[in-house]
Amino acid sequence: MGPLIVRRLLISLPALVGVLFLCFCLLQVVPNDPALIIAGPDAKAETVAAIREELGLDRPIPVQFIEYIGRVARGDLGRSIISNKQVSEELADTVGPTVELMLGAMLLAVPIGLLLGTLAAVRRGRLIDRVIMAISVAGVSMPVFFIGLILIQYVGYHWDMLPFTGRTGPVWGGGLSSLILPALTLGSVLIGPIARITRTAVLEVLGADFVRTARAKGLRESVVIVDHALRNALIPVVTLIGLQAAFLLGGAVVTETMFSWPGVGRLAVGAIVSSDFPTAQGAIMILAIAFLMINLIVDVLYVYLDPRVQKS
């Protein structure tokens, strides 16, 4: 297990450098020369040059990039142009809500998806199988914001059942009700794909010899399906959930914007719209690094679930 994780980390390294470089580029497009802004409109050329030197702006780009990596490693991401707060502080405030939202979405989507997929596989070819598959195709084709709009309009506004703007606090501090609609919106993206792959995986496993053996032993059908079939079918499902992390992160950006959820995604969108490049750079970096880490965890989990992978 150990060497595998190290090898996997080494593979992620170039990707990490890529992420950092993209974020570094974001800071290079600032429309005005920062030295000019600091020096003021009437400053002499020498003053501007001195400031440029002080800020390190006169050095070659590769050197600046390495210095940038150093600053990022120390947690210095610069200051927001709009709020003048440290970008790292802004990120610290928003990461929690985003993680909460994504976990909430997973917690809703994974059990529902597994249940629907297993049900469809066990009742293969029947009406319920067709209905579940139709729902999952529709779910895959639905824009995230459409589901959000419907939930806001009906559950939130007309029926007045749940709050739909902002976050009232952490889940343990009475914030559960404000989490439900955003989590449901984001989770709905996952239910379709999970149900589909679970159905395929369970069908495949149900035809396997060890399932026939289990049945021949006289085990109860529920034990056969849950302990024998579903457990083995989980391998592709876990991979899929990992692959869907990209979708989930993207969906989180949209969901947060819709529900005014104070997460990293909304921070990124707001920063880009208001040309707050340091904040945009920090938010995009955190999201990209989170994505790299999710993929890493999925790969490791994969080996844990299916020890055969390690040997190859």
Next chain:
Amino acid sequence: MSANAAAVTPAATVQGGLSKREGVLARLARDRVALVAAILLTAIVLAAIAAPLLAPYDPYFTDLSIAMQPPSAEHWFGADNTGRDILSRILYGTRNTLLMGLAGVLIGGAVGGTMGILAAFYRPLDPYIMRLVDIMLAFPAILIGLAVAAIVGAGLGAVILALVVSTVPDVARVARGSAIGVMGQEFMEAGRAVGVSNRALIWRYLTLNCISTISVFLTLRFGQVILVGSALGFLGMGAQPPTAELGMMAAQGRDFLFMAPHISTIPSLAIFVIVLAANLLGDAVRDVLDPRLQQ
């Protein structure tokens, strides 16, 4: 001699491919869901192309006296918050949305396909190309969109660039896998033996034989690309007002959701129908071409 060989081998394969494709079309036509999806998608594409002819009103003409009017006989889909006819805007918006999706899939497919095929043909290049692909895979499409929009400014171009960049790595992987399979075929060896140039080997032997796999993958991908593109439009990273684009139209109606829900619901529904048709067709094409997946 060599020219002769080059002409014979790929032509034979292409012919085989064509007759197979006829069978594919016939089988697709028997699948009722696929047939309906294909007809629907064709109708949508035609309606988008003919938007200037079909649109009952000017999509940019504002008439505040009918602002937020719900669907009626004069305005089938109602009017938006500035009194523009939503049906006309949907027709023009579908144009931009389809254009965005097509550009993303076609350009991304061409770049990714080239990368994958080159990686399979020139083995020394393989690790470099695939490492680049790994790095590109590290960015979810929406993030690429946000970053591109931040760097070059929001607009349809930014979204297309993001969709291309996010399509390239996946296509490169599929193309490489398929091309490696073709590289092992005897006619590649034969072509080399009779001295066919590398260029002809790549174009007429490799690419022609990989193109069907790549196009099936791109068909499957089309719906997803449109979803990501409209999500970026919804976030304000895409086409800017007053241009009509379905995702952006849905976002514009958000502020009037409780007074006039049709303003954002109808464009969202339009995206859903396009993506659903594309996904159903893609699934059917894959099922026909890859019988192993048929249940």
